[in-house]
Amino acid sequence: MKEPEVKTPRRRNKFTYVLFIVPFLMFGFCFALVPLYNVFCSAFGINGKTNTTSIRKADTAISDNRNITIQFLATNNEKLPWSFKPNKVELTLHPGENKRVTYYAKNNSDHTMTIQAIPSVSPGNAAKYLLKTECFCFTQQTLGAHKSMDMPILFHIDPDLPKNIHVITLSYTIFDLAKLKNPTARKGGRITR
Amino acid sequence: MTEAVVHAHHGPDRRPGIIGWIARWLFTTNHKDIGTLYLVMSCFMFFVAGAMAMVIRAELWIPGLQIVNPHFFNQMTTLHGLIMVFGVIMPATVGFANWMVPMMIGAPDMALPRLNNLSFWILPFAFTLLTSTLFMKGGAPDFGWTFYAPLSSTYGPPSTDFFIFSVHMMGMSSILGSLNIIVTILNLRAPSMKMMKMPIFVWTWLITAFLLLAVMPILAGAVTMLLTDRHFGTSFFNAAGGGDPLLFQHIFWFFGHPEVYILILPAFGIVSEVVPTFSRKPLFGRNMMIYATICIAVLSFLVWAHHMFTTGITLSAELFFMYVTMLVAVPTGVKVFNWVSTMYKGSLTFETPMLFALAFIVLFTIGGFSGLMLAIAPADFQYQDTYFVVAHFHYVLVSGSLFALFTGVYYWYPKWTGRMYNEALGKWHFWLSLISMNVTFFPMHFLGLAGMPRRIPDYALQFADFNWIASLGAFVFGITQLIFVFNLIYSRYKGKQATMEVWEGSHGLEWTLPSPPPYHSFETPPEVK
């Protein structure tokens, strides 16, 4: 087959190669979206993502007397054979006030299991004002067969909480880490960054 | 192209016999051959995915489960969507680009002919892989064409991995194809053709190609994350491992919204070529059309979360995405206004391509309006995941993209083959398609507003009437498409000889070539006035 003679000066070839880079850059950008997304979520406290390592607001004196109601929820992922529930389903506190609550957990299976609890806050924009200084979700929890325990959370509400929020729901979902192929690759409640 | 035509116009040198025939199509680097291959494959896949739509509508004919079980129904909706988007509309528009871009800009061929061959021949393998999942253990992918995690990661059938690889292949093909189109348009134009003088179809494809280059890698990244989540212990979309299933939706729609413009911009280009021809007037506000297209392409990157209003994103995000989405209506409105103004006081004739173009303008606008309704965040909570969404995107994809493809096929068929299509059959195809399309999809608006969810094989009794009407329309629409294929094959041999200009009001370089055009379009660059 006779190809038509097309003049291709070097400049043109260079341009083609430059274009070739674009898809590679965008492919990289796709993966960069993962840490970006997490940074955005924690920076703006959106998407209900709360802190997964201890945070303490320097000034925690009770400076306003708003009454904020906190509701506690518990969910087992994929029929996990555990009993998991908050010992207190609701409490009211003032912003700045430190509170300690516990969740009850019991392993109903016949073998030792390790779980990870993932917190989520609703409404999403309240997430960054609910500050946990201590939480069972900061680490993995292991229980022997038919053993039970109370797992603590120590938290307070940032006084900067927007005025329109009166009720905050804190929910935990527990996940079986044995189902995760690579459980050591994770730290805390979120992708390591 | 048959041999008679090929030999008359310095065709490819090929060895005789069936081997020679196969080798000729397998190794061809000619833009017209490859354009034909793309179009023929799209047409074939159109009937494959269309058959799946028939299964869906047959099951929804009356309430209850009659023909298929829910699991198979889900596979049908998934594959129907995937194939129609990636296997029909996209390859067909690339086929148009292959055929028309070199002819419209005065080039002999595409800039990278071998790459062109590769980007086509990846596709048949990709779609064989995808459709073969139907016969695998556990069935084909059944999570919808949007393959949200964790449906596709934790709960996806084993065949999901084949789906992932086929998406990789399609992406590779699209990236190579669009790369080729960009290089061709920017480097091989006739020297006298300045950028702003380029035909609108070439402009829309240039912008589409940049969109493809930018977002197909995002899709590839998304499926790669899915693959590593499924098999290599990562947790991109798995909350237990520190990931977030919602992240999948962000990534998917960051690709997905530009993708819908990839499907519609070439359609805009085709209609913008056809309307002036049959109005015998130049396109109204030509430069405005180009700027509007660029504007739509840029905005497409800023609206993805309008698919996610109900996922609990913040109020400020809802407002932002709502307003930016509505902003897209402005450049789109400019386009519709310009098409109508082109026709104003023109001497119009209504050959089949013009009829399809007119139907496109009216029906695409309806689809655009229902899109605006969906863009209103508070209202979207009602419409999300209902048949209203199904009605909306079928108005923009069937009476939008697909009708524009029909427009283009009828418009350029005489140029491609040297023979006129049968006008009477074309009109039958048009009127039956127009009526049955509306009978199929218009009732879906009402179903959606009444609350019928999408992607379900069974429904409550009160939805029965509109559903059988929609099914009836769908069957007629399906059968009507056979007229189209028959017309193309019949006219290929029995059609009247076409002239060089074909249409009285035709304009542009492609009409200065004989019909059919020589194997290599322009050996010497033409002069553009």
Ligand SMILES: [Cu+2]
């Ligand atoms: Cu969108």
